[in-house]
Amino acid sequence: MQDEDSFALVDALAANLEAWQRCPPRLCLEVGCGSGYVVCSLALLLRQAGAAAQLLATDVNPRAAAATAQTLAAHQVRDRVDIVLADLASALLPSIAGLVDVLVFNPPYVPTPDEEVERGGIAAAWAGGERGRRVADRLLRLVPALLSPRGEMFLVAVHENDPPELMQLMEAAGFEARVALQRSADEERLTILHFRRRPGETAGAAAAAAAGGAAAAGAAGAAPAPE
Amino acid sequence: MKLLTHNMLQCHIKGVKNGYPLKIEAEKVEEREQDYEPDFLRHIFPRINWDALREGAAAMGIDDLPESASEELLEDDEFLKKFHHALLEVHLEEGALVCPETGRKFPVSDGIPNLLLQEDEC
Numbered sequence: 001m002q003d004e005d006s007f008a009l010v011d012a013l014a015a016n017l018e019a020w021q022r023c024p025p026r027l028c029l030e031v032g033c034g035s036g037y038v039v040c041s042l043a044l045l046l047r048q049a050g051a052a053a054q055l056l057a058t059d060v061n062p063r064a065a066a067a068t069a070q071t072l073a074a075h076q077v078r079d080r081v082d083i084v085l086a087d088l089a090s091a092l093l094p095s096i097a098g099l100v101d102v103l104v105f106n107p108p109y110v111p112t113p114d115e116e117v118e119r120g121g122i123a124a125a126w127a128g129g130e131r132g133r134r135v136a137d138r139l140l141r142l143v144p145a146l147l148s149p150r151g152e153m154f155l156v157a158v159h160e161n162d163p164p165e166l167m168q169l170m171e172a173a174g175f176e177a178r179v180a181l182q183r184s185a186d187e188e189r190l191t192i193l194h195f196r197r198r199p200g201e202t203a204g205a206a207a208a209a210a211a212g213g214a215a216a217a218g219a220a221g222a223a224p225a226p227e
Numbered sequence: 228m229k230l231l232t233h234n235m236l237q238c239h240i241k242g243v244k245n246g247y248p249l250k251i252e253a254e255k256v257e258e259r260e261q262d263y264e265p266d267f268l269r270h271i272f273p274r275i276n277w278d279a280l281r282e283g284a285a286a287m288g289i290d291d292l293p294e295s296a297s298e299e300l301l302e303d304d305e306f307l308k309k310f311h312h313a314l315l316e317v318h319l320e321e322g323a324l325v326c327p328e329t330g331r332k333f334p335v336s337d338g339i340p341n342l343l344l345q346e347d348e349c
Binding site for chain 2: 027066084094
């Protein structure tokens with residue numbers, strides 16, 4: 001059951017292969033790479049698309065980083081992907097701002113008491129706090145700063161995370177939002193959301209809009225200030 | 228860790244203003260061949276901090292990068308190959324990244340830099 005979300009995410013990425021053949025992404029980032037299955041699949045897909053791309057993956061868990069390294073090595077794509085132990089994109093901003101063409105995030109989305117989000121360890125892989133949104137919302141505030149002018153993001157959500165509201169938030173921040181894939185798995189209803197910068201929208205305007213959107217959601221401000 | 232990644236990392240400890248670039252302390256460096264992709268290099272070049280790349284490369288034993296680089300050099304195959312090698316083929320496997328302001332060391336182990344902060348640092 002715990003892998004269904006990753007499978008759905010990779011299926012949504014694979015459906016984008018033709019677009020990436022036409023217009024290859026150059027820099028990709030997965031936040032929270034876990035076992036490495038998703039970033040490894042993305043690296044393989046991009047190789048298949050003939051894209052000259054480099055990838056980055058972050059995680060807060062050293063064991064996840066090590067597992068990702070092993071997964072990548074087993075598929076001969078270790079040298080395409082650098083792994084960084086960091087919280088979300090914290091050590092990468094601001095120098096990576098405006099550079100990420102494809103951003104992928106399978107957040108800890110299970111609704112839990114907020115305290116569990118802070119507990120660390122293995123709980124960080126799933127504990128999502130109120131509505132399962134605590135961690136996802138933190139990254140979404142950084143997205144307008146992270147993405148390149150052509151940038152796009154794939155985000156895993158479950159029903160409890162309120163996907164329609166996530167789409168509204170990102171639309172207010174200057175993005176086009178669509179449901180890339182929907183799937184029921186055991187008790188979960190999985191949605192893969194796909195956001196891309198609205199054509200003509202500059203990063204600055206999008207960041208300003210995101211500040212407004214995030215404020216409406218009760219958040220503290222815009223990217224890229226770390227918490 | 229490649230120098231491409233090093234070019235995008237900074238010390239993000241609360242209150243630090245000059246946390247970039249991180250100084251490289253190299254204990255083990257590996258050079259591994261990677262496909263030569265001029266498209267990628269031309270795309271990324273304008274966003275690379277040249278001084279940080281050159282300094283990082285020097286710390287890893289690569290000292291053939293020109294002191295400064297401009298976009299005209301991107302037509303020069305010899306330059307592109309040096310840029311490619313420094314940016315993507317030289318890996319820091321063991322060592323540390325050091326914050327230029329605080330001296331805080333972020334360890335690099337098995338090629339993975341650890342930029343996680345302690346509670347009192349964030």
